[in-house]
Amino acid sequence: MNNPEQFVINLYENQPVSFIGSVDQNGFPGIRAMLRPRKREGIKTIYFSTNTSTNKVEDFVENEKACVYFCDPVTFQGALLKGSMETLYSRQDREMIWQKGDEMYYPGGIDDPDYCVLKFNASSGRLYSDLRSVNFVIY
Amino acid sequence: MNNPEQFVINLYENQPVSFIGSVDQNGFPGIRAMLRPRKREGIKTIYFSTNTSTNKVEDFVENEKACVYFCDPVTFQGALLKGSMETLYSRQDREMIWQKGDEMYYPGGIDDPDYCVLKFNASSGRLYSDLRSVNFVIY
Numbered sequence: 574m575n576n577p578e579q580f581v582i583n584l585y586e587n588q589p590v591s592f593i594g595s596v597d598q599n600g601f602p603g604i605r606a607m608l609r610p611r612k613r614e615g616i617k618t619i620y621f622s623t624n625t626s627t628n629k630v631e632d633f634v635e636n637e638k639a640c641v642y643f644c645d646p647v648t649f650q651g652a653l654l655k656g657s658m659e660t661l662y663s664r665q666d667r668e669m670i671w672q673k674g675d676e677m678y679y680p681g682g683i684d685d686p687d688y689c690v691l692k693f694n695a696s697s698g699r700l701y702s703d704l705r706s707v708n709f710v711i712y
Numbered sequence: 713m714n715n716p717e718q719f720v721i722n723l724y725e726n727q728p729v730s731f732i733g734s735v736d737q738n739g740f741p742g743i744r745a746m747l748r749p750r751k752r753e754g755i756k757t758i759y760f761s762t763n764t765s766t767n768k769v770e771d772f773v774e775n776e777k778a779c780v781y782f783c784d785p786v787t788f789q790g791a792l793l794k795g796s797m798e799t800l801y802s803r804q805d806r807e808m809i810w811q812k813g814d815e816m817y818y819p820g821g822i823d824d825p826d827y828c829v830l831k832f833n834a835s836s837g838r839l840y841s842d843l844r845s846v847n848f849v850i851y
Contacts, residue, residue: 590785594733594741601794602733602741604781642743646729655740678843
């Protein structure tokens with residue numbers, strides 16, 4: 574836990590599933606499992622692809638406060654990043670994270686109106702390991 | 713998905729890990745992996761054990777709005793329950809969900825001040841399966 578960024582990257586690289594948290598218009602938190610993020614810049618910026626029509630996109634448009642959580646269910650190590658979630662629709666953003674096979678989720682291809690990009694900007698983090706936790710700031 | 717309660721119970725029974733969501737005092741959502749809940753009454757009330765000293769307990773004391781999430785990472789089926797989270801400290805509540813071996817987490821035993829009970833009361837749910845989702849109310 575002495576190197577928070579590397580700790581997060583290890584979880585990011587080795588877990589097939591990640592989780593994103595949102596807050597709905599009534600103030601209730603929500604959680605959704607996501608496939609591994611598509612791209613990252615350090616641990617400051619993380620990109621996901623998702624369906625525009627899902628509730629979580631609606632939540633983020635109303636309230637951009639968000640979290641991203643990575644967890645190893647065997648070791649129970651975890652990393653929680655808090656920050657903001659932007660929803661992006663431009664052709665450039667769509668192309669940036671599009672992958673072969675995505676037609677399974679977005680039959681209309683890159684321009685499918687049900688396809689959008691979630692861009693998470695982290696501002697702080699908390700790591701969990703061996704019943705201990707450490708907070709850190711992300712610049 | 714025609715029987716939401718059974719759908720949730722199947723995930724509950726078969727997944728070793730569950731997730732709880734909170735909202736911190738700055739309005740940011742948080743997520744924590746939890747061992748399987750200790751007890752449930754239908755899917756309306758779900759009990760967890762946890763360390764009093766963790767941030768999530770602090771969050772729930774300030775803001776009881778919460779969610780519980782179950783997810784099968786292979787089939788990507790998921791169930792999100794929204795509701796409120798109470799923190800309980802009475803001897804009766806502590807005994808109710810105490811299990812042999814809990815000394816590993818709470819060395820002081822049932823009366824360890826770092827041991828408490830989280831009681832989740834669900835009011836609504838959302839199920840995810842095969843890229844579809846269904847909302848339901850929990851009475």
